[in-house]
Amino acid sequence: MTVSxxxxxxxxxxxxIASLLLAGKLAYWQTAMRAELLGPALGQVRSDEVVAARxxxxxxxxxxxxxxxxxxxxxxxxxxxxxxxxxxxxxxxxLLGRDPRPILAKxxxxxxxxxxxxxxxxxxxxAIAALGVPGLGFETETARMYPNETIAAHLLGFVNDEGVxxxxxxxxxxxxxxxxxxxxxxxxxxxxxxxPVGLREAIPSRNGADLTLTIDLVIQTAAERELRLAMERExxxxxxxxxxxxxxxxxxxxxxAPSFDPSAVAVTDLEVLRDRCVAxxxxxxxxxxxxxxxxxxxxxLVTPATSYNxxxxxxxxxxxxxxxxxxxxxxxxxxxVLERSANAGAVFVGSKLGADRLHESLRTFGFGQRSGVDLSxxxxxxxxxxxxxxxxxxxxxxxxxxLTVTPLQLASAYAAFANGGVxxxxxxxxxxxxxxxxxxxxxxxxxxxxxxxxxxxxxxMLTSTVDNGLAKNASLQAFSVAGKTGTAQIPDRxxxxxxxxxxxxxxxxxxxxxPRFVAVVVLERPQSRLLGTVTATSAFRGLALDALRTARxxxxxxx
Amino acid sequence: xxxxxxxxxxxLRARPSTRARASARSMATARAxxxxxxxxxxxxxxxxxxxxxxxxxxWETRTFGVTALAIAAGFLLxxxxxxxxxxxxxxxxxxxRLEARRAELQRQSALLDVQLAKLETPARIEAQAGRLGLLRxxxxxxxxxxxxxxxx
Numbered sequence: 015m016t017v018s019x020x021x022x023x024x025x026x027x028x029x030x031i032a033s034l035l036l037a038g039k040l041a042y043w044q045t046a047m048r049a050e051l052l053g054p055a056l057g058q059v060r061s062d063e064v065v066a067a068r069x070x071x072x073x074x075x076x077x078x079x080x081x082x083x084x085x086x087x088x089x090x091x092x093x094x095x096x097x098x099x100x101x102x103x104x105x106x107x108x109l110l111g112r113d114p115r116p117i118l119a120k121x122x123x124x125x126x127x128x129x130x131x132x133x134x135x136x137x138x139x140x141a142i143a144a145l146g147v148p149g150l151g152f153e154t155e156t157a158r159m160y161p162n163e164t165i166a167a168h169l170l171g172f173v174n175d176e177g178v179x180x181x182x183x184x185x186x187x188x189x190x191x192x193x194x195x196x197x198x199x200x201x202x203x204x205x206x207x208x209x210p211v212g213l214r215e216a217i218p219s220r221n222g223a224d225l226t227l228t229i230d231l232v233i234q235t236a237a238e239r240e241l242r243l244a245m246e247r248e249x250x251x252x253x254x255x256x257x258x259x260x261x262x263x264x265x266x267x268x269x270x271a272p273s274f275d276p277s278a279v280a281v282t283d284l285e286v287l288r289d290r291c292v293a294x295x296x297x298x299x300x301x302x303x304x305x306x307x308x309x310x311x312x313x314x315l316v317t318p319a320t321s322y323n324x325x326x327x328x329x330x331x332x333x334x335x336x337x338x339x340x341x342x343x344x345x346x347x348x349x350x351v352l353e354r355s356a357n358a359g360a361v362f363v364g365s366k367l368g369a370d371r372l373h374e375s376l377r378t379f380g381f382g383q384r385s386g387v388d389l390s391x392x393x394x395x396x397x398x399x400x401x402x403x404x405x406x407x408x409x410x411x412x413x414x415x416x417l418t419v420t421p422l423q424l425a426s427a428y429a430a431f432a433n434g435g436v437x438x439x440x441x442x443x444x445x446x447x448x449x450x451x452x453x454x455x456x457x458x459x460x461x462x463x464x465x466x467x468x469x470x471x472x473x474x475m476l477t478s479t480v481d482n483g484l485a486k487n488a489s490l491q492a493f494s495v496a497g498k499t500g501t502a503q504i505p506d507r508x509x510x511x512x513x514x515x516x517x518x519x520x521x522x523x524x525x526x527x528x529p530r531f532v533a534v535v536v537l538e539r540p541q542s543r544l545l546g547t548v549t550a551t552s553a554f555r556g557l558a559l560d561a562l563r564t565a566r567x568x569x570x571x572x573x
Numbered sequence: 574x575x576x577x578x579x580x581x582x583x584x585l586r587a588r589p590s591t592r593a594r595a596s597a598r599s600m601a602t603a604r605a606x607x608x609x610x611x612x613x614x615x616x617x618x619x620x621x622x623x624x625x626x627x628x629x630x631x632w633e634t635r636t637f638g639v640t641a642l643a644i645a646a647g648f649l650l651x652x653x654x655x656x657x658x659x660x661x662x663x664x665x666x667x668x669x670r671l672e673a674r675r676a677e678l679q680r681q682s683a684l685l686d687v688q689l690a691k692l693e694t695p696a697r698i699e700a701q702a703g704r705l706g707l708l709r710x711x712x713x714x715x716x717x718x719x720x721x722x723x724x725x
Contacts, residue, residue, distance in 0.1 A: 085680045208665075210661055211661065563713055
């Protein structure tokens with residue numbers, strides 16, 4: 015067979031032109047249109063993801079988990095794939111414990127994709143998965159869990175929806191706990207799997223540091239229990255208990271009421287979030303007499319046996335300051351001033367000190383300034399400058415009026431009596447563990463506020479206050495207890511005091527001569543008014559029993 | 574890989590030079606002379622026929638053969654490469670599956686840790702003890718070592 019040369023040439027020319035056209039078009043798409051094509055093409059397969067860092071755990075001093083981050087499953091729906099929507103909504107309503115109507119409304123909303131319920135309990139997620147409803151699926155989301163629920167809620171704080179720590183340790187150590195997120199650029203197939211031989215660029219995330227607190231969960235639980243019982247008994251509006259180790263200022267427990275559940279903060283009142291131990295101030299009342307007496311003892315102005323004649327009141331700066339209930343005690347020693355909580359006696363001791371030395375002592379004990387505890391929102395309390403003091407302020411400050419303190423400041427001051435005279439900076443984080451290793455917190459001794467001898471004398475006087483004085487209810491069967499009650503009036507906005515409304519408190523430690531813990535119990539507006547201190551001392555006693563038992567402290571007294 | 578195979582030598586080898594052919598013939602004669610008589614079985618006519626057939630293979634046929642061989646080798650290499658890539662992919666997908674499984678187990682382990690912490694909460698244990706009718710001791714008697722020794 016022969017083919018004409020003309021035909022061959024035509025055919026050749028056709029293919030040549032076609033090839034040139036194709037090559038031209040190919041060159042056009044590969045060069046001029048490269049950027050326009052490359053973007054969408056890469057977008058289809060390439061994913062640029064933020065790799066979240068795990069938020070650090072918070073544990074107590076014995077390793078019990080106080081806060082941790084877990085991944086929970088969230089239920090989503092692709093409504094178009096669900097064939098029987100009413101039945102699906104009904105089943106989900108039963109398993110989620112919710113009204114099925116809003117669920118059905120979501121399924122029939124016409125949305126392409128929607129969350130039905132976020133962060134499900136694992137058992138519920140399993141039950142829903144077992145239904146096998148097409149169009150329902152799960153996506154994991156992180157959730158901050160607090161296994162002890164409301165226990166230590168104020169101390170721990172919480173994490174908001176943006177993953178930022180709020181209040182307490184979560185806020186104070188947010189930078190350490192949060193970690194650094196990473197980044198992953200990877201090419202994925204249609205089933206969202208990373209392509210084995212595709213692009214993979216990763217910057218690994220750096221997990222947050224794990225914190226170990228100085229808190230003892232057993233003592234914390236005992237403090238919360240005693241506070242709850244006291245609040246219920248007294249129908250008090252608020253209350254708190256601070257427990258710390260006097261040896262180094264480490265906090266053993268920090269209970270505040272009313273409390274909240276850190277994992278459901280959206281439903282709580284903002285005032286409930288205030289930590290009454292560190293972010294709330296009050297006039298301490300008679301618990302401050304201990305500080306006044308210690309300052310006078312330290313300067314040798316009085317001894318425990320120094321006496322005065324108590325007539326039921328004292329006049330200072332032209333003002334008459336009465337004892338509680340106006341009672342006159344007659345000849346009274348300084349030790350008995352504490353035992354009887356005599357205001358006139360405190361004025362007597364305060365007068366011996368004078369305004370400047372009393373003011374200086376109060377500053378030295380840390381009042382009117384933040385203690386420096388590693389928690390967010392700490393208040394400093396108020397101690398007016400000496401230049402603003404009236405003559406009567408020497409008397410009122412001597413028994414705890416006209417100045418405000420936080421319960422933590424008061425506990426730190428009493429810890430100085432307990433440990434031999436040194437004021438420590440309170441702290442709550444014992445150590446922090448991150449990729450670089452473990453970082454332990456070194457206790458900080460701020461200053462010596464009284465001599466060891468004065469501290470010893472104070473311990474004896476405060477022990478006598480519990481054994482023979484108004485704080486008798488705080489005594490324990492087999493342990494010596496030292497402490498002082500306080501009943502403070504509540505100032506109103508006009509500058510005077512509210513009538514018949516008080517703040518009852520007790521500050522003490524045990525065993526008295528080798529203290530293992532210091533505790534301050536505060537109840538705001540107890541129903542029993544002046545007798546609120548009895549409830550406060552009861553709370554101290556209940557707490558002390560558990561704390562001493564947990565620490566396996568040998569009794570120092572015959573039962 | 575295919576480009577590394579050269580076709581030119583095959584075409585050239587089909588037509589050796591006259592000098593080379595003469596040399597080859599003389600060497601063949603010498604080898605034949607040195608062989609034992611029993612080895613010289615093929616008659617001269619058959620040998621001549623073979624030589625002729627060999628000379629009749631055209632360069633197109635040889636080129637085709639070499640090209641086919643090259644294509645086959647390339648195909649074989651491609652198949653081997655694809656097999657290797659498929660293996661890598663399969664292993665990688667398996668690795669991803671195992672990583673996902675490990676992550677899921679770690680997730681469940683963390684959830685179990687939380688559950689355990691909830692069960693160990695002192696508040697829960699106290700509540701359970703209260704439900705069982707257990708009472709809190711107001712005083713725990715502690716004996717000294719001397720007292721213990723005296724009792725023994």
